[in-house]
Amino acid sequence: MTEPRIRLGMVGGGQGAFIGGVHRFAARLDDRYTLVAGALSSKPDVAKASADELHIAPERSYESYEAMFKAEAQREDGIEAVAIVTPNHMHFPVAKAALEAGINVICDKPVTRTLEEAEELAGIVAKSGAFFALTHNYSAYPLVRYAREMVERGDLGNIRLVQVEYPQEWLTTAPDADNKQAAWRTDPKRSGKAGCLGDIGTHAFQLATFISHLELDAVSADLTAFVPGREVDDNVHAMMRFKGGAKGMLWTSQVAPGCENGLRIRLFGDKAGLEWAQEKPNELWLTPLAGNHRRITRRDDNLDSEVAVRGIRIPFGHPEGYLEAFATLYTDVADVLVAKRKGESHPMEAWIPGIETGVLGMRFIDAVLRSSEDDGRWTPLNT
Amino acid sequence: MTEPRIRLGMVGGGQGAFIGGVHRFAARLDDRYTLVAGALSSKPDVAKASADELHIAPERSYESYEAMFKAEAQREDGIEAVAIVTPNHMHFPVAKAALEAGINVICDKPVTRTLEEAEELAGIVAKSGAFFALTHNYSAYPLVRYAREMVERGDLGNIRLVQVEYPQEWLTTAPDADNKQAAWRTDPKRSGKAGCLGDIGTHAFQLATFISHLELDAVSADLTAFVPGREVDDNVHAMMRFKGGAKGMLWTSQVAPGCENGLRIRLFGDKAGLEWAQEKPNELWLTPLAGNHRRITRRDDNLDSEVAVRGIRIPFGHPEGYLEAFATLYTDVADVLVAKRKGESHPMEAWIPGIETGVLGMRFIDAVLRSSEDDGRWTPLNT
């Protein structure tokens, strides 16, 4: 028997939003979800119009997330999971309410606005018994997962260096007043104290630790807000020291003309070097020290990796991209939730970023902020 | 009011098939369709199991396309369109039956097995009043459409040269007996006389004429079956002459190790040269003759082209790929069908490959086959 689709609600993501649409593409692609309820906007008319567009029944379009969780909890066909796609400051209260209502959570990053909230949320997740997924979508690309396995099986030897960067250009100038995406991301009340750092630096950090298996020890950072009047950083320079002696650099920027969505990582061990760039996601470079050639591993459904192959939908040479990787994460969560229906666990839990990843990301943000305020002093992560 | 989704049926695409799954991804991505019926396999148990997996109600999983069209025609909520994703030899009978039942058709390429069938089908389409779309998906990439507009507005000047190629490696050796995809594609009874030529050469030809606006006059061709025992061509070399004096070359192969899905086109006019490659679909190269730089146009939602922008879902730097372009074609068809519900037409009809494109593709195949049989004599297209 085919498992029924997961019944999904959404908070945020109404007309004019960006990431909500991405989550919906991701939920639809593999047909494992059905979007049945929403509190899509804090403005009632936008919420209503958005729900209508999305074929959500009028009675399941709610004016608030509290109302949604309450009403849905009383339905036999109520939502099993909620996607939280609001600005950062709402992640905590919405996730808390969902978890307390026993609803599984798929939350956008960064997990909360502050480290304190993240740690509090970790306790709530633990008590709730619900599943909590954090959409660090970049780590769901097949070749990123393959890279993680390469590191694990020793293809690189001992890792010495982690060079990660994530430059964009879209905030090079002060944005127009009606640019909603720019507005909340540069408003510390909604995004938190970290600007570029929280928005994309946290992705870079997660990718680096996900692939390398390394644990960050301390950072030395220099944050800048280049655009006049900007209240949060738009450029992050950081040096990193990992436990065990590896070192690294992290650069992320939103004022780098010519850079689109330039997440890119390079790892160097004593046996080989590896490179992956998000804008060319179907290629993974690996150069062994011995030998005189570089290698490009293709995104190939014959790869010797179950976890990589399960995220591949079409043969090599047919490019898959950002939405496919995001969808893979949603499908992994669906597998976990289907298992959970039966009281079982699922091996993909180990591959889905959860609340621990979220807390770690906030510790990274916190340490970077403190180091930068202390003129770049090497600052250990709080634990 | 939001328009209800298009009610879709499917013929072919059961378990073990390839392109049927692609059509379903494409239909789902933008949420404009709901797959409600299917004749998914000629084997009843496969048909049933496949329908179950796809959440198709058991009573709408049919044992034959004839049964489906008959039963669905009698339902008030019967299918409005059918996706035909069978091997080539079934395209004609299924499309004919659908059109005669007044059902709109989304048909995979090549349109039929022979030119005669294609021409007969053109008559049937004309009489039917139904809409007929042919899934030359590559021409739905945003930057391909933009390239077509660049040519139209004269950015290249007069076009002199069209160099198009489409190499793959997957049939370099005789495939395993259980490789269903390889089996029917190399069986003239199911694929037609053209092997590689019909399977991917027709895509290359369509892309070339789609972007260039040129009309092919004659071809000189050399077909080869390199793999011992193969009954159809696995490599095509062709020279082309277009009306108005432009010339070109077309190479397509399925025995080229290192090539994955290497559809690539270059056009040269007297003012500029242009290049696009399917494996890097988010970049379009254009080099003006005057000036000392090459340019890469990005897949950018700020492009000065409505038709390109409507196929872009996410900001630049977030790679979109094969499934997204395929989905764009499905969404364009949905727009046409929604307009048709109201008795209206829709401007995207001009951008969707239809039966004329199908007939032209078969004329191309026919002329290439005849030229090759006649030792490469320049052979005009039949008209």
Add this chain to the structure above:
Amino acid sequence: MTEPRIRLGMVGGGQGAFIGGVHRFAARLDDRYTLVAGALSSKPDVAKASADELHIAPERSYESYEAMFKAEAQREDGIEAVAIVTPNHMHFPVAKAALEAGINVICDKPVTRTLEEAEELAGIVAKSGAFFALTHNYSAYPLVRYAREMVERGDLGNIRLVQVEYPQEWLTTAPDADNKQAAWRTDPKRSGKAGCLGDIGTHAFQLATFISHLELDAVSADLTAFVPGREVDDNVHAMMRFKGGAKGMLWTSQVAPGCENGLRIRLFGDKAGLEWAQEKPNELWLTPLAGNHRRITRRDDNLDSEVAVRGIRIPFGHPEGYLEAFATLYTDVADVLVAKRKGESHPMEAWIPGIETGVLGMRFIDAVLRSSEDDGRWTPLNT
């Protein structure tokens, strides 16, 4: 004891010329030659001024090649070799005179203006006992030589396909009247009947046969002169059949905007595919059929190939280019000439294109011209 440098003369290459300067760079780089005499221009004042610029003693700057060969033959320190860098129509008479004076020849390509001249020259070379080198410089790149060895040792298996192209843009429009390089190349009296075909098509053909070890059987060709008033071809489309069953395509053009000096070759065997492009000469792509990665072999002085390594001057990552490859050819000739001083032969003779390569290139040109005149009929090479 260090061997004295080779005493070199030059015919052509005066002020305003192009390829003469390239030969001089090539002769200087490894310090194996000293340019001591010249008949640099048919215009006496240009010849004199050019010789002065090049530190040639006034008494060894000659007004004609005949005078030079005569005078130098009487000097004890007379020239041992002559570089012929004139327009094509002068290659034959100058080479003939040099050979008859017992002077070794380094001749630019194509070897002569006609096949008849080439065949006659072959006889003269045979009789003369002098060494004759033809500067097909592209086959001297280290990775091209390595590719040839890869093919020889079977890395590609049986070769089925040879796709070679050489597009340029510089003759897209009618050149200015004072463009000397363009003027003689588009004048059949000086360049021969083949325009683009002779100028660069012959390089493409030589590269293809050099790497592949294949022998061309027949061609089907379509030549065009796109620019109004042009008397020779500026675009060549050709299909090729090799002995043993391999096939190929050759495209070369001088009207392709965006293309600089785009010589590029791809070979496909039943075991692997290979690619090399002159504009990125320090990389050689090889993709084995088995396995899921592509490989880039680096220009590395640790390569397992003597003949490749001897052409590498600096460590990998320090790009070497066109002049270095040209210089390698000159240095190979120097090694041969030094051995010849002692009455010995040298193993590099086998790697230096000579008169047989020149004759073969003219047979290729001749067959392409005949095929094109005969509307593309498959035309065997004359033998």
Add this chain to the structure above:
Amino acid sequence: MTEPRIRLGMVGGGQGAFIGGVHRFAARLDDRYTLVAGALSSKPDVAKASADELHIAPERSYESYEAMFKAEAQREDGIEAVAIVTPNHMHFPVAKAALEAGINVICDKPVTRTLEEAEELAGIVAKSGAFFALTHNYSAYPLVRYAREMVERGDLGNIRLVQVEYPQEWLTTAPDADNKQAAWRTDPKRSGKAGCLGDIGTHAFQLATFISHLELDAVSADLTAFVPGREVDDNVHAMMRFKGGAKGMLWTSQVAPGCENGLRIRLFGDKAGLEWAQEKPNELWLTPLAGNHRRITRRDDNLDSEVAVRGIRIPFGHPEGYLEAFATLYTDVADVLVAKRKGESHPMEAWIPGIETGVLGMRFIDAVLRSSEDDGRWTPLNT
């Protein structure tokens, strides 16, 4: 009248050396020098054999640089310039002696082993009246010079970010005992306290300031010696602050497998971003903020830049590389020295790195070393 060639001597560069050979290629390519004297090795037999190989007359092959400068000063045809290609610790004494003998100096980098020596040398240069050139060869690539001009004329707007890197792989493991290049570079007595930092970090720093026109204010650095037993750094992480508010990162490494000679720079202003990579030196990327395309400027002899064009020898598409750029620097020096013969100055003096560049490079090294010893404290450059 053609100017006679510059009479050149060389210190260091005997058999088994690396950079001496590069200087000789560079001096030869444009035929502006003649190598007439040398103190090529501290070992007499190596010195003698090396001189013989290089066609240096036996009486002008010296056992010490002191002897050479003394003897040559007494010859009418004595050397006009000396190339210093020894390990770092000898740069100072040799340069001092040459300058005091009135001989012009072409010195490899870094200029000296310590900042103190560099400052003392600056005084000696000033007093000597001789010309002093430092071979920061990477800044002589035509497109690097063009980039500098682009910045100067405002194409990038105000520069905010400078990201420069220079990774190599060749010291990933402890080198063999007989690797002379590795031996002195990892020996603080010969290379100075800075390992990778002095060897290639100084190139990266020079390139960054050369193109950007920025002045470094302070650095925060983290040096590492990853290979057990290594006495100098093999990896450098540094953050930079420039006067006027721009910031940057610098990474250089010799333990990065897969990296060959990966010098690469990216600059971001408020109007555009720019990128250049040494391994693809014939391309310069520039992306204006407004507009939806990236641009690759070609190495084209029609560029609107005298200083770029004078370094181009052959048409675009014919790759020029490392040796050509090095030769351009030598030719620039030759122009200066020829002018100096007549008591004139030459405009290229402004483009040739000299003693000020050398002192600045040593200040950079000094500040990085001090910052790293002080656990990454932001450390201003000494002045």
